[in-house]
Amino acid sequence: ETGVTQTPRHLVMGMTNKKSLKCEQHLGHNAMYWYKQSAKKPLELMFVYSLEERVENNSVPSRFSPECPNSSHLFLHLHTLQPEDSALYLCASSQAGRTGGVYEQYFGPGTRLTVT
């Protein structure tokens, strides 16, 4: 048990659907992340929320929209996705400091998304 939970674990959606992925961390961390993991590719950072500020990866299409209502919860809202968006979406959390510092990230089990 890593202290980071994600729901749902599996999701199949059509290209016209709207769905949301949820992540919750119980570790008292103040930074949360969304990653995309595709087969044979490195983990790709999508979004970061750190100390209530969002750091956005400019290469992420607007059909992915993050929301972080508080330091324990993170959502990824999905709409009009494409089949190539099918992947494992991982949430992670870590400590974060205003003066920098590097901390290990703790990952959730991921949501396996299939877009049909």
Next chain:
Amino acid sequence: GQNIDQPTEMTATEGAIVQINCTYQTSGFNGLFWYQQHAGEAPTFLSYNVLDGLEEKGRFSSFLSRSKGYSYLLLKELQMKDSASYLCAVYGNTGKLIFGQGTTLQVKP
């Protein structure tokens, strides 16, 4: 640019020792992580190196040479449960963790 290279696949025998290499080219360096990921599960933290040298944690050790942009993860006394993907990741000066594609290790009896 940022680049992290690891072998795609490795095979080893139960009870043996295996070394998984990682080379990196990044803008700045603030530390290197190794994660283990079993199929269908979350990546879990194994080790962190920021200074040159060897860090030992039980059966697992990780080595770093900053001048060579090189690290390795050493797994001793391999067990079947060590079959997994091993991810190398580097913190550069972008404030983001950059991952390699991972090395899938298969341990055979």
